[in-house]
Amino acid sequence: MKVILRRNESGQLVVYLPKKDLEEAVVAVAPGEDGDAVRILTLANGWRLSVALGAGEPPLPLTVKARRVDGVAGDGAGGSGG
Numbered sequence: 001m002k003v004i005l006r007r008n009e010s011g012q013l014v015v016y017l018p019k020k021d022l023e024e025a026v027v028a029v030a031p032g033e034d035g036d037a038v039r040i041l042t043l044a045n046g047w048r049l050s051v052a053l054g055a056g057e058p059p060l061p062l063t064v065k066a067r068r069v070d071g072v073a074g075d076g077a078g079g080s081g082g
Contacts (some may be wrong), residue, residue, distance in 0.1 A: 001017065001020065001065070002019075003018075003051070004018070004061055005062045005063075013025070013026040013060075014023050015041060015066075024044045024047070026043060026047050029042075037053065038053075048069040049069065050068075051065070051067075052064065052065070
């Protein structure tokens with residue numbers, strides 16, 4: 001899915017998901033499994049999104065591809081069987 005990253009008036013990083021018409025604050029940023037370019041963003045609603053941002057601080061606003069990451073217990077979200 002495509003998401004838009006930007007900073008709100010108070011300087012906090014927020015993610016806008018146009019297809020869901022949802023804007024949520026980012027409450028945590030963690031490194032992803034695929035190296036420095038990938039980060040896991042935890043949103044205020046509990047969703048975790050994997051995004052490729054590259055090294056350093058990206059210029060904002062920025063449109064990127066994101067993938068929802070499983071890991072919330074009991075959320076029933078699908079995933080790859082393994």
